[in-house]
Amino acid sequence: MRDKAVKSFLAALAALASLSGGLAGQEMILNGDFENNSSSGCSFNLSNTAFTAVMDDATAFGSASEIDLMQTGTCGYGTSPQSGMAKVGIGSAYGSTVVDAFSFHLSSPIVAGNDYQLSFWAHAIIEVWSPDVGTVEIGISSNPDDFGQQIYAGTPSALNWKNLVTSFTAPVSGSYLTVRQQGNTISWNHIDNFSLVNLTPQFELDVSNLVNGQTATLTVENGTPNGNIGFAYSLVGAGPSGVLVSACGSISVDLSQPISVLGVEVADANGSASLSGNVPAGTAGIVVWFQALDLSNCRLTPVKAEVIQ
Ligand SMILES: [Ca+2]
Numbered sequence: 001m002r003d004k005a006v007k008s009f010l011a012a013l014a015a016l017a018s019l020s021g022g023l024a025g026q027e028m029i030l031n032g033d034f035e036n037n038s039s040s041g042c043s044f045n046l047s048n049t050a051f052t053a054v055m056d057d058a059t060a061f062g063s064a065s066e067i068d069l070m071q072t073g074t075c076g077y078g079t080s081p082q083s084g085m086a087k088v089g090i091g092s093a094y095g096s097t098v099v100d101a102f103s104f105h106l107s108s109p110i111v112a113g114n115d116y117q118l119s120f121w122a123h124a125i126i127e128v129w130s131p132d133v134g135t136v137e138i139g140i141s142s143n144p145d146d147f148g149q150q151i152y153a154g155t156p157s158a159l160n161w162k163n164l165v166t167s168f169t170a171p172v173s174g175s176y177l178t179v180r181q182q183g184n185t186i187s188w189n190h191i192d193n194f195s196l197v198n199l200t201p202q203f204e205l206d207v208s209n210l211v212n213g214q215t216a217t218l219t220v221e222n223g224t225p226n227g228n229i230g231f232a233y234s235l236v237g238a239g240p241s242g243v244l245v246s247a248c249g250s251i252s253v254d255l256s257q258p259i260s261v262l263g264v265e266v267a268d269a270n271g272s273a274s275l276s277g278n279v280p281a282g283t284a285g286i287v288v289w290f291q292a293l294d295l296s297n298c299r300l301t302p303v304k305a306e307v308i309q
């Protein structure tokens with residue numbers, strides 16, 4: 001029974017990650033340092049298929065199809081990886097639009113309207129076959145094989161690693177951050193250590209002291225100041241469920257039926273609200289899925305799954 005409860009809890013956590021839209025401050029790129037791969041040594045001009053096969057959580061799709069994966073030292077060009085053992089090379093060949101490009105897979109999707117900070121390192125390598133300094137172009141895409149919408153282009157240094165940092169409001173939603181070498185140049189960049197974090201404060205729910213026979217407290221942050229916050233739970237699970245909430249029309253909450261409403265509380269001037277209630281005795285081990293709804297703007301918190309102690 002206990003193991004089953006823990007398994008349910010872990011499954012709920014996995015579901016929660018896909019619903020959260022990226023918690024504020026958490027790293028969203030799964031393998032931004034390129035360290036998780038099944039290759040070794042110096043691999044130049046990997047086809048898109050080969051790069052995708054060896055590099056975890058990335059998909060190559062550029063028309064050049066010759067990304068380089070350099071591990072352990074410089075591999076004869078530029079300097080050692082900026083971070084860890086691995087760096088990647090992307091190029092633009094023959095001055096055409098034949099470029100290397102790939103997508104990073106993310107722990108949660110980029111959500112249109114949210115603010116993000118992107119940081120990465122790049123070094124332009126000047127050789128006979130790469131006389132130009134090309135920019136590193138960044139996009140947001142809903143498809144791992146497509147560049148999507150460009151949101152940034154960073155110009156590296158030809159002398160050494162340069163940290164390129166930008167903040168942006170996502171113009172579109174997408175599950176992939178894409179990276180592409182600038183076209184119409186004859187250029188080669190080494191890149192490493194990508195990071196993407198969500199800067200937008202998230203409407204989040206916290207559950208404390210969920211202990212049978214005691215008083216538990218649910219708290220939300222970043223709701224509408226002085227607005228009404230509704231709290232609900234399900235004993236069945238998480239999953240879209242159309243529910244009529246008078247203030248929000250027919251909104252789809254992320255709790256399975258039947259859903260129990262615990263109550264509505266007024267948030268303080270900072271948008272925080274909390275609600276306390278007694279947990280029945282003898283309920284230890286039961287999983288409860290909680291969610292809160294901001295009745296002023298009809299935003300939902302991510303579902304919070306907790307095991308009664
Ligand atoms: Ca690295």
Ligand SMILES: [Ca+2]
Pocket residue numbers: 044045046066067068089091
């Ligand atoms: Ca190459």
